Amino acid sequence: MLRVEDTEQVPVEFxxxxxxxxxxxxxxxxxxxxxxxxxxxxxxVQAEFGWTSPQAMDKVAEYLQLQPIEVYEVASxxxxxxxxPQGKYVLEVCRTGPCCLVxxxxxxxxxxxxxxxxxxxxxxxxxxxxxxVECLAACGFAPVLQIGPEYTFYEKLTNESVDQLIAxxxxxxx
Amino acid sequence: xxxxxxxxxxxxxxxxxxxxxRQKGGYASVEKALKTLTPxxxxxxxxxxxxxxxxxxxxxxGMKWGFLAKPEGVARYLVxxxxxxxxxxxxxxxxxxxxxxxxxxxxxxGSYALGAKTSYIYVRGEMMPQIRILERAIAEAKAxxxxxxNILGSxxxxxxxxxxGGGAYICxxxxxxxxxxxxxxxxxxxxxxxPAIAGLYGCPTVVNNVESIAAVxxxxxxxxxxxxxxxxxxSTGTKLISAGGNVAxxxxxxxxxxxxxxxxxxxxxxCGGIANxxxxxxxxxxGSSVPILPANLFFKTxxxxxxxxxxxxLSEGGFVSGSMxxxxxxxAFDEDQCIVRNxxxxxxxxxxxxxxxxxxxxxxxxxxxxxLHRLENGHGSMSDMDLLVDVAKKIEGNxxxxxxxxxxWPVASAIRHFRDEFEWHVSHPNDAMTRNYGIAHYADPLxxxxxx
Numbered sequence: 001m002l003r004v005e006d007t008e009q010v011p012v013e014f015x016x017x018x019x020x021x022x023x024x025x026x027x028x029x030x031x032x033x034x035x036x037x038x039x040x041x042x043x044x045v046q047a048e049f050g051w052t053s054p055q056a057m058d059k060v061a062e063y064l065q066l067q068p069i070e071v072y073e074v075a076s077x078x079x080x081x082x083x084x085p086q087g088k089y090v091l092e093v094c095r096t097g098p099c100c101l102v103x104x105x106x107x108x109x110x111x112x113x114x115x116x117x118x119x120x121x122x123x124x125x126x127x128x129x130x131x132x133v134e135c136l137a138a139c140g141f142a143p144v145l146q147i148g149p150e151y152t153f154y155e156k157l158t159n160e161s162v163d164q165l166i167a168x169x170x171x172x173x174x
Numbered sequence: 175x176x177x178x179x180x181x182x183x184x185x186x187x188x189x190x191x192x193x194x195x196r197q198k199g200g201y202a203s204v205e206k207a208l209k210t211l212t213p214x215x216x217x218x219x220x221x222x223x224x225x226x227x228x229x230x231x232x233x234x235x236g237m238k239w240g241f242l243a244k245p246e247g248v249a250r251y252l253v254x255x256x257x258x259x260x261x262x263x264x265x266x267x268x269x270x271x272x273x274x275x276x277x278x279x280x281x282x283x284g285s286y287a288l289g290a291k292t293s294y295i296y297v298r299g300e301m302m303p304q305i306r307i308l309e310r311a312i313a314e315a316k317a318x319x320x321x322x323x324n325i326l327g328s329x330x331x332x333x334x335x336x337x338x339g340g341g342a343y344i345c346x347x348x349x350x351x352x353x354x355x356x357x358x359x360x361x362x363x364x365x366x367x368x369p370a371i372a373g374l375y376g377c378p379t380v381v382n383n384v385e386s387i388a389a390v391x392x393x394x395x396x397x398x399x400x401x402x403x404x405x406x407x408x409s410t411g412t413k414l415i416s417a418g419g420n421v422a423x424x425x426x427x428x429x430x431x432x433x434x435x436x437x438x439x440x441x442x443x444x445c446g447g448i449a450n451x452x453x454x455x456x457x458x459x460x461g462s463s464v465p466i467l468p469a470n471l472f473f474k475t476x477x478x479x480x481x482x483x484x485x486x487x488l489s490e491g492g493f494v495s496g497s498m499x500x501x502x503x504x505x506a507f508d509e510d511q512c513i514v515r516n517x518x519x520x521x522x523x524x525x526x527x528x529x530x531x532x533x534x535x536x537x538x539x540x541x542x543x544x545x546l547h548r549l550e551n552g553h554g555s556m557s558d559m560d561l562l563v564d565v566a567k568k569i570e571g572n573x574x575x576x577x578x579x580x581x582x583w584p585v586a587s588a589i590r591h592f593r594d595e596f597e598w599h600v601s602h603p604n605d606a607m608t609r610n611y612g613i614a615h616y617a618d619p620l621x622x623x624x625x626x
Binding site: 028030033035036037038039040042043064070073074077078079080081095096097098100101102133134135136137138139140141142146148149150151152153 | 425516
C-alpha cells in the first residue's frame with residue numbers, strides 16, 4: 001500500500017458505466033495486452049473520483065489482472081495522477097521557460113494570493129488547488145493554465161482573466 | 175511566400191470535420207496509395223521526398239520505414255508520437271486541434287505502407303481536448319469507409335486508436351513511449367534492438383512524429399520528387415515552426431526549409447519582429463534542448479554567412495557557434511530576459527522530467543538545477559560556471575536516452591555564450607534578483623562575431 005497521508009479509507013466502487021468504459025479501452029489492444037489500458041483507465045478513475053486513491057488503484061489492478069505495485073509504480077511516475085485528494089478545480093499553470101518569458105511566474109504569484117493557499121494545498125471550501133506544471137505545449141498562447149478532468153485550456157492569462165476564471169468556478173461551485 | 179502543404183486549408187471553416195476536409199481534397203492520398211501503389215512504392219516515395227523526422231532528431235523517415243522488419247505472421251505497428259512536450263514546441267497541438275483529419279489520413283497511408291493492421295496515436299495526456307477531437311475524426315473516417323475492414327475495397331484492414339499519456343516529457347523518446355503504451359513507467363529501453371525489430375509488444379514498430387506523418391499526405395499526392403524540390407539541400411520540404419517567447423506574433427508558421435532566419439523573425443508574414451519594440455538578445459531555435467545562441471550568432475554563422483532555417487545552416491559551427499533545428503520550437507528572448515534565470519528554469523525542467531534510470535542524468539540534472547538556483551539567487555561563486563560545464567560534460571553521452579544530452583546542452587551553451595552574465599550574478603549578488611544584466615555585446619547587430 002502506498003503511504004498516503006490524510007486519506008480516508010473509503011471503499012471504492014466502480015459503477016457499471018465506468019466498467020463499460022474500461023472494457024471499451026481494453027478492446028483496443030491485442031489479447032493478453034490489457035496492461036496497455038492502465039494509463040487511460042487511471043484517467044477515467046481520476047475523472048470520476050478526483051484522484052487515484054490506493055483503494056481505487058487496487059481495484060484497477062484487480063480489474064486488469066495486475067499486481068497492485070504495477071499500478072502504483074505507474075501512477076507515481078506520471079505527473080497527471082493525483083496521489084492525494086485535491087480541490088475540485090486544480091489550476092495547473094505552465095511554469096516552463098517560454099511561459100515565464102511572458103509572465104507565468106507573476107500569474108502563479110497572483111493565483112497564490114487570490115486563493116490564499118500555497119502550491120499543492122487545498123482551499124478551505126475544498127474548491128481549489130493550484131500547482132505549477134511543466135511545458136504544456138502551448139508556448140504561443142502563453143501564459144496558460146489547464147483544469148482537469150477535461151483539461152480545458154485558458155490562454156494568454158492576465159491577472160484580470162484569472163480573477164474572472166476563479167469567480168466563474170466559485171459560482172459553478174461544487 | 176512559401177507554399178503551404180500542411181496548413182493550406184487551416185482557416186477553412188469546418189476543416190476539422192470529415193465532410194469539409196474531404197471537399198478540400200482530403201483523403202486523396204489514401205485513394206491514390208491503396209488503389210495505385212504497393213506498400214513498397216509508398217515507402218519509396220517517402221524515401222525520394224527526403225523527409226526528415228519532424229520530432230527533433232531529423233532522421234530520414236523513409237529510411238526508418240525501410241528498416242522495418244517483416245517476419246511472417248508477426249504483427250507490425252505504426253505509432254504516432256503526439257507526446258509533444260519539448261518546451262517551445264506547440265505545432266502538433268495546433269495541427270491536431272485544427273486539422274485532425276490530416277494526421278489520420280497520414281496514419282492510414284503510413285500504416286498501409288508498413289503493413290500495420292492496428293495503429294496508435296499516443297497523445298500526451300494533458301491534450302485531452304485534442305484526444306476527443308481525434309477520436310471524433312477517427313469515427314467520421316471510419317463511417318466513411320477510410321478505416322476498418324476492407325478500406326475502399328482494397329482488402330486492406332486498419333484499426334486506429336488514440337492512447338493518452340500520463341504526463342511525462344520522457345515519453346516523447348520513442349522507446350519510452352512504447353513502454354508507456356504498454357502500460358508501464360516511461361523508462362527508455364536500451365537500443366539495440368531498435369523498435370523496427372522489436373517495438374510495441376516486441377513486434378516490429380515504427381514511431382513517427384505527428385508532423386512527419388502529416389507530411390506523408392502531400393508527398394503521396396504530389397510525389398516524393400516534387401516534395402524534395404522544396405527546401406534546400408538535405409533539408410527538403412516545409413516545416414512547421416512554433417514561434418514563442420518574445421516575438422511580436424507568436425504562433426505556428428509553415429515555412430519552406432531554407433528561409434533566412436532574419437526574414438522569419440522580422441517579416442510580418444511570420445514573427446513580425448520582437449514584441450513591444452524591444453531588441454533581440456538570444457534565440458533557442460529548436461526547442462529547449464538545443465543550444466541557445468546570442469542574437470549575433472543566430473543571424474550570422476561564425477564564418478559570416480546569413481543563417482537559414484534549415485537543419486544544416488542552424489547547426490553550422492557545431493556547438494561552438496551553432497545550434498540545431500530540433501523540433502522547430504523557436505523561442506526568442508528580448509533584451510529584458512535573464513539568461514541565468516532561464517537556464518535555471520530549463521535545468522529544473524530536465525531534473526523534473528528525468529526518468530531516473532541512469533545516474534548521470536538523475537543526479538546530474540539535480541546538481542545543475544541546484545547550482546543554477548544559487549547563481550540566480552546571488553549565492554553563487556566564480557567556480558560554479560566551470561562546475562556546471564563539468565557536470566554537463568559528465569551527463570552528455572553517458573545515458574541510455576538523449577534526455578541527458580538535452581539537459582546538458584542548454585546549460586553548457588548558456589555558459590559558453592553568456593559567461594559574463596553568469597559572472598555578473600556572482601559579482602553583483604544583491605542585483606541578481608532585481609536587475610537585469612542586459613543585452614551587452616551579444617545584441618543584434620554585433621560588429622563582428624566572437625571567434626571560437
